[in-house]
Amino acid sequence: MRALATVLLGFTWLLLGGCQSAAVRPQGDGGDNTGRLGSPVQRTSPGDIYVELGTAYLAEGRINEAFVNARKAILIDPNLAPAHTLLGVLQQRLGQMDEAGREFRKAVQLAPHDPYALNALGSYLCAQGQSDEGDVYFRRALQNPLYPTPWVALHNAGSCEEKAGKTGAAEKDYRAALQRNPRFAPSLLRMAQLSFAQDNYLSARAYLQRYAAVAPHTAESLWLGVRTEKQLGDRNQMASYAVKLRNRFPDSDQAKLLEAMIRP
Numbered sequence: 240m241r242a243l244a245t246v247l248l249g250f251t252w253l254l255l256g257g258c259q260s261a262a263v264r265p266q267g268d269g270g271d272n273t274g275r276l277g278s279p280v281q282r283t284s285p286g287d288i289y290v291e292l293g294t295a296y297l298a299e300g301r302i303n304e305a306f307v308n309a310r311k312a313i314l315i316d317p318n319l320a321p322a323h324t325l326l327g328v329l330q331q332r333l334g335q336m337d338e339a340g341r342e343f344r345k346a347v348q349l350a351p352h353d354p355y356a357l358n359a360l361g362s363y364l365c366a367q368g369q370s371d372e373g374d375v376y377f378r379r380a381l382q383n384p385l386y387p388t389p390w391v392a393l394h395n396a397g398s399c400e401e402k403a404g405k406t407g408a409a410e411k412d413y414r415a416a417l418q419r420n421p422r423f424a425p426s427l428l429r430m431a432q433l434s435f436a437q438d439n440y441l442s443a444r445a446y447l448q449r450y451a452a453v454a455p456h457t458a459e460s461l462w463l464g465v466r467t468e469k470q471l472g473d474r475n476q477m478a479s480y481a482v483k484l485r486n487r488f489p490d491s492d493q494a495k496l497l498e499a500m501i502r503p
Contacts (some may be wrong), residue, residue: 272352272382286312286319293325305329320350324359331363339363346374354380358392365399373399390416394426406433424454431463440470456483462493465500 283493293308306329314320327342343363346356357380364373377396381389397412410433416426431446450460463478481497488494 253305263343272384277480282318284316286316286322289315289417290319290325293329296340297325297329302329302332318349320346320353320356323349325355327359327363331366336367339402340367352379352383354379354383354386354389354392358395361392361399365395365402370399370403388420389425390420390423393419394423394429397426397429401429409433421449427453428460428463431467433458435463435467435470438470440467442466444471456487458488458491458493461488462496465497469500 241345253451286308289297289308289312293305293312296302296305296308305325309322309326309329312319313326316322320358322344323342327339327346327398330336330339330342341466343356343360346353347360350356357376361373361376364370364376368443374396377392377399379394382387393416397409397416400412401409410430412431413425413426416423417430420426427446427450431443434440434442447460447464447467456464461480461484465477465484466479468474468480481501484491484494484497
């Protein structure tokens with residue numbers, strides 16, 4: 240769905256993968272792995288408008304309105320995969336994990352080559368601790384050569400691997416995500432954090448600089464900057480990060496850690 244491009248950066252954006260083309264469903268399977276993205280014969284659904292509205296409401300944090308519109312879309316067109324994906328995201332947000340899983344699986348059943356549905360199901364399974372099964376769906380999403388945002392699935396795969404303790408595999412996927420999109424902020428930050436953990440402070444600095452060029456700093460990234468520059472011995476840069484952390488996120492856990500660090 241085009242409206243999915245409006246979803247804010249963060250969990251939902253990573254789950255749905257940014258912009259999608261207009262909501263269409265192919266008439267028949269083209270026999271390849273491009274699914275509806277590659278079908279020359281497509282039709283719109285009367286439920287599209289409700290998915291558009293629901294996604295817009297979700298981007299604004301209006302969960303109740305988003306939920307109502309997702310339900311309307313499914314009522315009008317039970318076979319509209321993006322509607323089931325959207326409903327799954329909302330249910331996951333509300334902690335209705337079993338219901339969310341059913342919706343994500345329904346979306347994949349309806350659109351087995353849709354990379355957005357596959358990525359959403361993979362992310363759900365990872366959150367449930369089923370990293371190996373989740374990885375299968377990330378790889379299926381990446382098999383679609385017309386997937387407009389493959390770096391999202393690559394980043395999610397890396398995050399899932401990292402949670403499972405597979406740091407080497409995670410780094411490989413983060414690097415692959417950045418090869419596809421060198422400006423993808425989540426992968427830049429994770430590579431900075433991994434570099435710091437590996438005592439590669441110059442690399443951590445470089446990734447942080449690239450991150451700052453494409454995304455606003457968070458308390459997490461500023462705290463990482465403080466520690467990185469401390470290790471590199473650059474007091475001026477360390478102080479710059481520290482001032483930003485205090486001013487922008489004074490009540491954050493990271494700001495408290497900073498004060499503990501500098502306390503005599």
